[in-house]
Every structure is written in structure tokens, then in C-alpha cells.
Amino acid sequence: MKPSFEVCLERYAGLVIKIGAALRKGQSLWINSNLDSAPFARLLATKAYEAGAAHVQMDWVDEASTRIRYELAPEDSLRTPPEWRTKAMEAHMEAGGSFLQIYAPNPSLLKGIAPERLAIGNKAQAEAMQGFRRYVNQNLNAWSMASVPTPAWAAAVFPELSWEEAEEALWDRIFQVNRVYEEDPAAAWEAHLAALNRRKDYMNAKRYRRLHYKGPGTDLTIGLPEGHIWKAATSETPDGIVFLPNMPTEEIFTMPHKDEVNGTVASTLPLPYAGRVIDGFSLTFTDGAVTGFSAKEGYEPLKSLIEMDEGSRRLGEVALVPHHSPISNLGITFYNTMFDENAACHLALGNAYAFTLENGTAMNKDELASRGANTSLAHVDFMMGSGELDIDGETADGTLEPVFRKGNWAFS
Template sequence: MADQKMQEKYAELALRTGVNLQKGQALVVNSSIEGADFTRIVVKKAYELGAKNVHVNWADDELTLLKYENAPDEVLTTIPQWHVDQYLSFAEDGAALLSIRSTNPDLLKDIDAGRVAKASKAGAEAMKEFRNYTMNDRIPWSIISIPTGDWAKKIFPDKSTEDAKESLWEQIFRIVRVDKDDPVAAWDEHNATLRKAREFLNKREFKKLIFKAPGTDIEFELPAGHVWKGGSAKTVSGFDFNPNMPTEEVFTMPHKYGVNGTVTSTKPLNYGGNVIDNFSLTFKDGKVVDYNAEQGHDTLKHLLDTDEGAKRLGELALVPHESPISQSGLIFYNTLFDENASCHIALGKAYPTNIEGGSDMSEEELDKHGVNDSLTHVDFMIGSAELDIDGVTPDGKTEAVFRKGSWALDFNS
């Protein structure tokens, strides 16, 4: 069992720095029953910080699997209105949302990928209005992870379940800076570093980024008025929060019609309880026109077929190869961690906040500015120690951004 005091520090960090919980604010927590002990610590801390209400939505991998094995399609694709209304009522009240994600990466590996895709699409359609609250920073939200037995064994297969969980706790504590004397202060410093990087990139106003590495040769046009984000975000009411813990990225959006070339994955992608690995995508005018995968080909196909926007990109993120997650040498089979080990891109919906004035634009206005829309948003990793990135400036000059997986820019210049 992981150290109780460390878990308490982690819970407090998630509440103070993650969602920045305010006195009198409600909190919604999504968690698994396997993480009940840690979740109770979070709830207790939340009330100590002044939460007026803490509502927990529980999930259970075993029950999820049983449903996929036995329920008809009509059940999997019908989302009760009360479920949607629950989230909307909390959002309208300005509640904070904390998701504790720890799903078994192989949970649905034996389930027909088409059934999983149908269920995922139905859920995304039902929650579209609520997703606008999070993707436009109208409420504070944060995602963290804690070890579960199946997940830990996937990472440390040669250890017993308990030893694997203990090893994963140690890695998580280190990566999210809970091992520091003052994790909140450590995150303040980390956010300041990411802020400096994104401010530098925003001043550069690159028209295009060119990625080259083994299996990757691709150009990303950046829309006029694009905005680099990273680290802490700010709600429309002015409160800072950290959407992802950990996070090592600065990110923006590529133009939905301006991506050309081929990109190859550098880490496995855990999507919908299945692993997609060793895959590549070829883009023309922003759209995937060819793809292949050594593992999870059908799952990738169904992801791309979610809707028209799933074949285009909504995010482009830069992460140096020397990030703490990358240096761990581990593959986490969890996008929250793996995406912060490596430069990555996302199929699907773009964050409207990644373009000037985007949060106030209609869907038609966003489309005119090159902002992709979709029911899905799925990050996958393309960075490595062999990745070079060049940026094309507004006056047409080419400038080194990454060399051999690391920053080539001087943020102090």
C-alpha cells in the first residue's frame, strides 16, 4: 500500500493545483471502485478545502466488460438523459471536475471493435454540450491517474500485482512532483517554465511546422491567430487550473485543411480498451487518405470512421524528449502519461481556446478559421530522440525548433 501521507499530498495537489477548488464550489469526481481508498482521501480533502458538495461517479472495469460481453447494441448506444443532465446541472452551477483515470489498457481487447466504436460515438454525441464546458475552459477540470492491478501489471509484468502497483505509485509520485517537499510550489515553477515556452512560440507566429524523423515527414500549416497553450489554463471566470497532471507539453492546433505528409507513431495508443501500435497515417490537405497498423488496425479504422472530423487533426503538441516521463524509460499504456513523454498530435476536435477569440465563435466561424470539429479527440505520440522540427516564420524564413528531440530555441532570447 502506497504511503498514506504521499497519497494525501497527491490528493491535495489535484484539488489545489489541478482543479483549484474554491470554497463553496461543488466537485464532481469520476473514479473507479478499485481506487476507492484514494478517492475517499480526495473527498475528505475537498470538504476540508470548503467544497459545498462532492459527487462521485463510480466505474468498474469488470462491470464494463460484462456489459460489452452481454448487452445488445441498443443498450450500449443509448445514453440516458438523466446521465447527461447530471453533468450539465453541475456545469451550470460552476462545479469543478476531477477525473481519476486508471483503466486496464487491454480491458476490451476481445470485444468487437465496432461495438466499442458505436458506444464511444453515442457517448460523445450525448455529452457534446457538456464537453463544450471543458474544451472552452468554462469550468475547471483536471485528469489524474492512480494505479490499478491490471494497469500496473501491464507496465511491470514480471512483478506481483501488489509490487507492480507499488512501483507504479512511486513513478506517479515522482512524475507529478508529489515527491517534492512542496508539490504545489513545484507545479507553480513548472507552469512558469511552460508559460515561457508558449509565450515565446506565440510571438514567433509560425506559419508552418515541419516534422522529420524515421517514418515521419509531414508539414503542419498553423492557422492565422493560432494560440499556443500549455501548463495551467484559466477559466472564463479567471481561476487558474491544470487540465492534465502530469503535463509537459505546449500545444496549438494545425489548420484542418493544411496537413500534408506521413507520420508514424512512436508509442502504443490505448484507445477504448484496446491498444493500437506501430501505426502510420498519411494526410493530404488535412485529411487521412491512407493508414496502417501492426496492432489494432480495426480499432484505428473505427476511430477514423467516427465522423468526418476524426480523419483530421485538432491538436499539435511539443514535448522535449528529456521529459521526466520519457526518461523513466517506461511505456504507460495511458495517454495521460505517454503523451507527455513525446511530441504528439490528436485526431478529432480542436480546442477553440487555441485560436484567438475561439471560445466566442460559432461552429461556422470556427470552421472558417480552420478549426476542426469532431465527436472525438484522441492523442497519439510521434516524438522521439530522432525528431527534428523546423518552423517557417511569417516572412518565409526557416528556423530550427527541435533538434534530436529537444528544444533548439532559446526562450530567454
């Protein structure tokens, strides 16, 4: 018998604070939330103070106002977002605070906005966030992302249901994939993370030079840099705080070599990006860079992503997720990358994580680039896995070994 909704909500909030954000007594917490998620954000604040937080800073985002700005603000305003917010976020991280985002964007928020205005605003915002992103990309602070239903998101996932029914259905799925229904959710998470770590350790022991992908519309080879490190689920700050960046999570991931990607990859799930949906798209790579692309829906936002800067046309992450993951087994599209990326193998256009390379966090940009790490304002995951995907790992002597068969791990 499932616990009551109230019990589940308390459990979920507790997991997000203790396992996700890994809040420590005396630490400050920054919570970024849309207005629709305000009740849950306040519950998180309660849990944070109960865990000994020194201060909880609420950072509210009004999506309706965001759309109004893209519709009506002067173009110069889109090019120069206010500095006060990003400076405050940087100061919070510099002081050692933890960061938590309630991630539940409206996948169609900016549909109909002129593509050139979206491109200007997206790039300007990415540039403004570079200082803050340094703390996240290098795991200098604990940070996490979790989701709760909003009207727009629930309607996108369950368009055939009323809002009340859609909200209830989405809460059920969120609780399920975050192991909230388990008798001991924390123990269930511990067992799950241990299983992911076993996969990670296997891949790190193999030291594959390349991965070869074959699937419907996909024939792709991805080189892996010398010294690449496979990571799984949890991350660790320099002072030893272990945290969980994404809730839920089913992936192991590493860094691809920015110049050694060749072939074509086809998407398998819609990609919500900057308030638009990109779907049915394909990318062709030559020596690491996108040299051709197409999309059945969202061609313009895909084009603006690829053209954001030199690095946004190259890969920064390769992630492995079995087709029979708990999220994929639900058989629904979440229109939320944090969920959908944990339903399928995925890649990311843009910036690479320095911590997925040996001694990477001690290197400067030039040193990272010389080792094959990509640098970009962007980091956008897109799903390309399915039940028909095969992946082979290429060893140092050129031998090919099965890693995935029919979308799932080829080894136990």
C-alpha cells in the first residue's frame, strides 16, 4: 500500500535536501523556483532549516514575465541581462553555499517568439551565467535539481487528462522514479547508486578508445580522450561533500574528445530547449563538429543552439542509460530533460565537465582543449537511445566489445 500523498511529499522534500543538495548544518541554501512550485519550495525551506541551514534564499522565476520580456523588451535589453542576480548567485557559491533548482519549465513557453530574439537572449543569459556555472561545472559546491508538477508541464505530459488528474498522475511518476514509495527510500537510493557505481567502475577499467553507435538513423563513432573518467550519479566537492546533482538519475557519463566524433545521430525523444520543443532531428559530425542538421520541429532553436559559439557545435558529454530504466519503463515522454535524459542514452552539445578528465579541474582552458575537452556557453543534453541501439567499445588494440545490445547493458 502506498503511503499518503502528505507522507510522500515530506519524504521527497527530505531526500532532495539531504541526498540531493547534501545540506550541512550552518550552510546557506539558494532555492531557484518558478511561482507554480512555490508550495514545494517553501517545504524545502522548512526541511533545510530543520537540517540546520543558516539561511535559505528564495529566487523566484515568473515564466509569464519571461515571455513578456521576450515579446516586448528592447533588443538591447535582451543583450544585457541584469547583473545583480548572477552576481548574487556567484557570491552565494563563493561563500560555500549549496544550490537547489526546482526544474519544471513550460516546454512551449516561448513558442511563437521570433527566433532571432530567442537566440540573442539565450546567448546573453549563458554569458551572464558563466561565473556561476564555474562552481557547478567543477563541482566546487553541492548543487541539485528536482522537479514538481506545474500546470503547463503536467498538461504537456498528460494532454488527455484534466489539470487535477494530470497533476496527480505526474506526482505519482515523480514519486515512483525517485523511490519515494519504497519502505526505506534512503536505503533504496543507496542500493541504486551502488549499482550505478559498478557500471561506472567496469567502464573505467576498460579504458575504451572509442564508442561505436548503431541504431535507427544513427551510425556514429565517438572518440574518448586519454584519461577520461566515467562518473555516476553522485558528485563530490573538494571538501568531501557528496551530493546528487539530478533527482532522478540513471546514467553514467564521461567526456568525449571534441575533435573525434564522426557520423550521424538521430534523436529519439523531443528536446525542450529555451521554451521551445525540438523534435525529429538529426546531426551529422565531421572531425567533432556538426556539419549538417535537420529537424521536423524546432529547426530554428536547434540552429541557434548549434550556432551559439564554436563549442556548441561539438559534444561535451556522452551518457549511457539502459532502455529498461525505471523512467523509460513508464512509457511516457516527460518533456523535461532531467527526466527524459534518464530514460535513454544521450549526448550533450556544448561544454564538457572538467571533472570527467583526470586532473581536469586543475587545468586551464588551453590545457583542457589540448586533451580534447570542449568549451562552450552551452551544455544541452539530447536523447538518442532506444531499444534498438547497439554500442561497441573499442579497446587500445582495436578490438570491439559489446557495451549495449538492443538498448541495454551487454554485461551483467
